[in-house]
Amino acid sequence: MSDITALTLTEVRDKLARKEIKAAEAVAACLARIEGTEPALKAILHLDAEAALAAAKALDDAGPVAGQRLWGVPVLVKDAICVKDAPTTCGSKILQNFTPFYDAVCIEKLKAAGAIILGKTNMDEFAMGSSTENSAYAITANPWDTAKVPGGSSGGSAAAVAADQCFAALGTDTGGSIRQPAAFCGTVGIKPTYGRVSRYGLVAYGSSLDQIGPLTRTADDAAAVLSVIAGHDPRDSTSAPREVPDFEAALAGAVDLAGLTIGLPDEYWGEGVDDEVRQACAAAVDTAKSLGATVVPVSLPHTPYAVATYYIVAMAEASSNLARFDGVRYGYRAPEAQTLEELYELSRSTGFGPEVQRRIVIGTYVLSAGYYDAYYRKAAQVRRLIRQDFLTAFEKCDVICGPTSPFAAFPIGQMTDDPLQMYLSDIFTISLNLAGLPGLSMPVGLGQTSGMPIGMQLFGPAFDEAAILRTAKVLGAALPPLPRPAGI
């Protein structure tokens, strides 16, 4: 039975649809795998085995339904996304006792497609971090080496998928929080185009940046999940009123990369990238060439300004979004507060962790009178230049390719005392969120020095997720598959 968890999502889904295995068996296999790996991994914050088994039984009793594209498939969900009657903490003490009475739209869609929610995954508090060390509850380990971080902020989702605890997990990506942990843990992770997936029911961090997307073991699996969760939603005004292609069908029959032009931005392949990362990514690009792709140099000249721009925008939006946590309507309330002012201040100061407080303070600073133009407005201007870089580059190529992170997963504790150093490590993922474009990270091998997974990114034009998924599928099939993670 434990072999079930080694299947890909599309494999297990097809077996479920053919009644070769029952939904209850798929759930039981995942629960057994979770039980065996979770003590070392700590990827999951809330597991509801009973509810998952009950949902599986109900599905089995009714039998597979044609058109339910994820019928019986067990999945995990980042704890930033509301699941009805399940705790949703966002990795924060301030939401310790918060239980939403509704499903996020992406959860409604997963359930309608027959997927079974096993539980909620660990994350950096309010998605603020690149290592999952900022969670108020646990430090998630990397399944390849439990002394190393899984990346973040969707570190629990990446670790869970890499460790075969589930067949897919939802993550969120504000500045790389799907792609960087996917790279660190050796999984596929896609950040869809801004507006592709409804954020209704997602705890907001940086509203002009946030997107929900799947972490999976293959590009086909990502296409299957994205096809289900994408689509216009009148409850999210940023959701794009446009048709969603059948991504899985768009990938069917793709065997080579003939006719595809891949742009390599100079700024992503130069200084500051570890040798083992550059080597693994360059080898993957060579493989793409052997599959028929043409490679051209492109330039994203404003890349050196991306980290500063991103953190101004993200912290400004965070300081505004997180004003809602006031100890009145939901979340933690400081019991000792005597006045309303004290209630706000003490609840927020006790409920939020240090990184969240730091970002709220800096975000408030850059939005305050006298500094707004110098920081926030200036960053918004540079943001347009960064976006224009991509639009210009896409005149010369179909997809853009570069490393996901300058280095492989680092040891737990290495960067916790130096927030700026941690921010700088996001250099290759954040521009995409500023531009609102889709991007995917895929594993391209193990680092020659570290032995840890190396991730490579593919960026596409707006709403052309199919192009990057297709490229990832063909390239992934041609690269040697990663073994099962060695650390658990």
Add this chain to the structure above:
Amino acid sequence: MTISPDAVAKVAKLAKLRLDDAKLERFAGQMDDILAYMETLGALDTTGVEPLYSPVGHATPLRADTAAPTCTRDQILANAPATDGQFFIVPKIV
């Protein structure tokens, strides 16, 4: 630029945060580094560049103005730290 712990306290107050002295001291040092890094944007000439505040490419549509059930009072109050069954309860204001 040097950010003093007092300046951090002032901004924290605006954000309804109360930070102890050790944290004010630590945040001040870190903010110095982070803001100095952010100020590297000043090197870029952005004269005449229209700010981009959101990547949304479509006009945000208005939904139909029709009545529909959303949630009940009980659901809304269920997560509140203090209620009387009808309202959120906070410390006395007036």
